[in-house]
Amino acid sequence: MQQPAPAESVEREVVVRASPEETWRALTDPDELREWLAEEAELDLRPGGELGVRIDGETREGFIEEVSEPAADEAGRLAFWWGEPGSELSRVEIELTEVDAGTRVRVIEAQPLVTVETIVIGEIGPDFGGAAPQMSALSIVG
Amino acid sequence: MASVAARDAVFDALADPTRRQVLTLIGEHGEATASALARELPVSRQAIQKHLSSLAAAGLVAAKREGREVRYRLTPAPMSDAVSWMASVGGQWDSRLAALARHLGG
Numbered sequence: 142m143q144q145p146a147p148a149e150s151v152e153r154e155v156v157v158r159a160s161p162e163e164t165w166r167a168l169t170d171p172d173e174l175r176e177w178l179a180e181e182a183e184l185d186l187r188p189g190g191e192l193g194v195r196i197d198g199e200t201r202e203g204f205i206e207e208v209s210e211p212a213a214d215e216a217g218r219l220a221f222w223w224g225e226p227g228s229e230l231s232r233v234e235i236e237l238t239e240v241d242a243g244t245r246v247r248v249i250e251a252q253p254l255v256t257v258e259t260i261v262i263g264e265i266g267p268d269f270g271g272a273a274p275q276m277s278a279l280s281i282v283g
Numbered sequence: 284m285a286s287v288a289a290r291d292a293v294f295d296a297l298a299d300p301t302r303r304q305v306l307t308l309i310g311e312h313g314e315a316t317a318s319a320l321a322r323e324l325p326v327s328r329q330a331i332q333k334h335l336s337s338l339a340a341a342g343l344v345a346a347k348r349e350g351r352e353v354r355y356r357l358t359p360a361p362m363s364d365a366v367s368w369m370a371s372v373g374g375q376w377d378s379r380l381a382a383l384a385r386h387l388g389g
Contacts, residue, residue, distance in 0.1 A: 149369060151369050151372045151373045151376060153373065153376040153377060153380055154380075155380040155381070155383070155384050156384075157383060157384045157387040157388075158384075158387060158388050159387035159388065163387060164383075164387060167383060167386060167387055168383070173386075176386060177382045177383055177385070177386035178379060178382060178383070196379075228291075229291065229294070231372075243387075246380060246383065248376050248380065250372050250376065252294070252368060252369075
């Protein structure tokens with residue numbers, strides 16, 4: 142039997158002229174998020190913590206999965222699950238790496254294949270216990 | 284873009300590995316019957332028939348009766364929904380990252 146391939150995902154990156162620490166704050170501090178991204182932003186910055194934002198009038202809610210602040214020789218990583226209330230959640234992973242010009246911000250958002258109910262009620266649980274839900278594959282394409 | 288419900292139906296249908304194999308096989312053969320698929324997969328014809336019904340409900344396959352047989356073929360349209368999801372989410376991140384860069388003086 143053929144193994145499922147990783148889920149389809151969207152990947153984007155940008156280099157910003159700021160340190161990884163400044164970039165981390167811009168992405169995780171609710172006051173700063175309100176300056177460039179969202180009308181409303183709330184997040185409990187710890188694995189399993191809840192998050193809620195309103196971007197362009199659209200509400201998104203979810204959970205934090207991983208919080209790794211950037212350190213001297215280590216990339217920062219923030220992973221979370223989000224979606225519109227009552228709909229499926231997609232996983233977003235943001236990685237911050239120091240480069241000569243500043244910080245490279247890489248974002249991967251995977252196609253939503255997990256429902257909110259699966260995460261809240263199912264075996265996964267909001268604290269994830271170190272094991273993120275398996276994303277199923279769309280291996281039939283191509 | 285198609286409705287959220289229609290997209291959910293497509294993702295639900297694709298979440299099952301046997302259904303993905305069924306789609307792959309139909310794609311390879313152009314069209315196939317439930318009996319032909321059951322010969323190639325380690326599941327019963329009845330199970331294949333159930334999977335074909337879910338795939339048809341999601342609009343991923345279409346059925347055509349030919350005499351005593353029902354033949355299934357792929358319908359390409361719903362797949363473009365996954366493609367439009369990627370385009371839409373990609374576009375959102377393009378503008379969010381541009382806003383982040385402006386905010387940080389990039």
